[in-house]
Amino acid sequence: MSGKHRRAVVIGGSMVGMAVARAVSEHFDEVFIIDKDHFPRTAPEHRKSVPQSWHIHNLTLRGQREIEELLPGFVETAVGLGAMQIDHALDVAAFTS
Numbered sequence: 001m002s003g004k005h006r007r008a009v010v011i012g013g014s015m016v017g018m019a020v021a022r023a024v025s026e027h028f029d030e031v032f033i034i035d036k037d038h039f040p041r042t043a044p045e046h047r048k049s050v051p052q053s054w055h056i057h058n059l060t061l062r063g064q065r066e067i068e069e070l071l072p073g074f075v076e077t078a079v080g081l082g083a084m085q086i087d088h089a090l091d092v093a094a095f096t097s
Contacts, residue, residue, distance in 0.1 A: 013039060022070045
């Protein structure tokens with residue numbers, strides 16, 4: 001790469017931001033993630049500037065596969081930290097009007 005394209009900056013440290021950082025890491029010498037929140041190193045915490053951090057979240061099977069390809073061991077680590085694996089056909093009920 002030319003000198004002016006050695007670094008990439010990713011705005012936001014969400015799961016998507018982390019996945020983007022990993023995806024571009026093979027194309028840049030350095031990747032910086034900028035987020036206005038502090039990320040704790042010892043235990044997960046709700047993020048002050050993300051009101052939906054208190055909501056239940058779901059990662060589809062396809063999403064799991066894609067994240068796992070970029071970050072091998074992600075699913076095992078998430079489950080180890082308390083995430084639940086569910087079967088969408090058996091464990092989810094959706095009501096629409």
